[in-house]
Amino acid sequence: MQNASLRIDVTHHTPFRGSVVAAAWLFAPPRGASVKGDLLVCLHGATCDHRYFHAEFAHHSEYSFAEYFTGLGYHVLAIDHPGMGSSTRPEPERLLTRDVVAAADDHIVREVIQGLASGRWFGHQPQPAPRVTGLAHSLGGMLGIVQQARHRTFERMAVLGWSNIGVRFEGDEGRAMSDAAAQEGYLPAPRALTRALFHLPDVPADLIEEDDARAGVTPANLGRAAMTPGIVAGDAAQIDCPLLLLYGDVDTSPDPYAEVGFYRSCRDITLVVLRGSAHMHNYASTRRDGWRRIGQWLES
Secondary structure, X not given: OEEEEEEEEOHHHOOOOOOOEEEEEEEEOOOXXXXXXXXXXXXXXXXXXXXXXXXXXXXXXXXXXXXXXXXXXXXXXXXXXXXXXXXXXXXXXXXXXXXXXXXXHHHHHHHHHHHHHHOOXXXXXXXXXXXXXXXXXXXXXXXXXXXHHHHOOOOEEEEEOOOOOOOOOOHHHHHHHHHHHOOOOEEOOOHHHHHXXXXXXXXXXXXXXXXXXXXXXXXXXXXXXXXXXOOOHHHHOOOOOOEEEEEEOOOOOOOHHHHHHHOOOOOOEEEEEEOOOOOOHHHOOOHHHHHHHHHHHHHO
16 A cells, blocks of 8 residues: 655635644555545544544554555545644634535545646556545544535545434433533543443454544534534535445444435435444444445445
8 A cells, every 4th residue: 555645735715814734644556556546535533533544553453444445446535634633723723613624625635636637646647537435434424514515525425423313422421521522622532431432342452542542632613513413414415426324333323224314315325334333433343344335335
């Protein structure tokens, strides 16, 4: 697998006075491999960054979504949303809205499409405009839905572990999540509160600890939005491209089958409930089953 680290200025899509630069990673098939005319655009969720889609662990292998799909001939673009991962954290954070992030992410995708068309990376010959598929996980699903409704970035889209019904935390856990979401600024990851949602008991403990140690901050404004049921239901109703909805056995949605009804303009929806997986599908023991199902959908 080949990869290129990108830094893309998105300031003109934001209300901030200072420079806002987004980080992204472009992964390509190995040299000499057969290359498909497809670009898979990966949008990570809260507390994560691009490494959710290219996960490398000290004592565990074969957890990289990017490596799996580049091995099938796809280009994979993993974006760190503005305010998260290695991208700029502009101030004041409250101006980093869903619309701002969606516009910035759309710009990143279009810049990369132009770069592929010019043969900018990997010594490739100029390539025709690829078919662009969005793969948006969790809070990234919320942002990807807004991006598709407003900018029509993708020819098809996979929404992974995002619920328009809304995740519900109850009891002490619910109160702690509400207290955390009420704060302002860039908030640290409340991974102790989300472990039961993120992972089933068969996920190796040292893998979880390693991933928790590198968890990043989440803009409070986006975190609150992601905890608000139906926050992007109006945007979801506008999406008319082919859709894949994928959830784990344990996930954000109380009823994955009811999620289909939110996409009222779409006439091509595939629903997958991945057995043996919690919300962090790419770390589940059945992750490769999920990747195979995504691959089958991409080829259909």
